Amino acid sequence: MVASPPLARSARSTVTDVTWFFAIAILLCFSLSVPMVFRLVPTDFNNLITPLLQLTPLLAGIIMWLARRPGTFRETFATGWRGTPRWIGIGIGLIAAIAAIQTAVALALGIWELNPLDQIAAATMWVVPVLLMQSVFAIGEEFGWRGWLSTRAASWGFWPLALVSGLVWIVWHLPVLAVIGDRPLWDIVIYFAGMLPWAPLLLALRWRSGSVWPAVLAHGAINSIRVYLLQSVPNATDHLLIEVIGWVLTLAAAAWLMRPRKA
Known part of the structure; x- marks a missing residue:
């Protein structure tokens, strides 16, 4: 029997580790979401359960790190x-710019209208506190997806890893269906499809910076600054064109960050 070359063994080992990571993260998330999904607790408890779900990628990464010990925690989780x-600053700026363009286009085309100025002003006061809070909550996700996973599967290349991790990220989010209420199937498809473009942008921030923290703060900005610009500033309604503009700009931002650098 001819032994497998080291490169082939290394590739199989990476796939095995990543598969285990995905399985553990999804299993933990789905298990912890059972009380929320099956309405075993009052809906008020969803705000307590959701932050626990966000920790599951980190827990999966720690389990794999303890099992393999490929390097220090600092190195492995960047x-x-x-x-x-x-x-x-670049990450938060891109998130804000993309959302601002979407809102500007919607307002210019008459798709949305501005909210009352006093309502916008009241919401503005909460942008920074919510950004900080959402960034803390994002640590569990980003240390897993863009921390451990980005380090372990770096050999896959940027776009393949972004695509695979983005698709699994969508599956991992499926318990969200329990809290978004009864919505048309098309709205649900758009909701989950909208997550996919964020994976390349967050991964690009992680790879270009060499650190997971820009991805953490950018993730926090998605759930704070972006929400403010798209929901607090305008009286927004679901609109496919505005969603598509956001997807295209997000992918373009990731491609721009990962453009070849001059020697």
């Missing part, structure tokens, strides 16, 4: 801070 302020 927790270094050096040079990150610039990339954090």
Whole structure:
């Protein structure tokens, strides 16, 4: 019998580890979401359960790290801070710019109208506190998806890893169906499809910066600054054109970040 070459064994090992990581993260998420999905607790408890679900990718990553020990926690989860302020600013800036363009287009075309100025002003006061809170909640997700996974599967290349991780990220989010209420099937499809473009952008921030923290803060901005610009500033309704504009701009931002650098 001819032994497998080291490269082939390494590739199989990576697939095995990543498969285990995906399985553990999804199993933990689905298990912890049972009380929420099957309405075993009052809906008020959803706000307590959701942050626990966000920790499951981190827990899966820690389990795999303890099992394999490929390097230090800092190396494996890319927790270094050096040079990150610039990339954090770029990430938050891109999130804000994309949402601002979507809102500007919707207002210009008469698709949406501005909310009353006093309502916008009241919401503005909460942008920074919500950004910080959402960034803390995002640590569990980003340390898993863009921390451990990005390090372990780096050999796959940027776009394949972004696509695979994005698709699994959607599956991992399926318990959200329990809290978004009764919505038309098409709205649900659009909701989940909208998650996919964020995976390349967050991964690009992680790879270009060498740290998971820009992805953490950008994830927090998605759930705070983006929501403010798309929901608090305008009186927004679901609209496919505005969604598609956001998807295209997000993918374009990821491609721009990952453009070949001059020597």
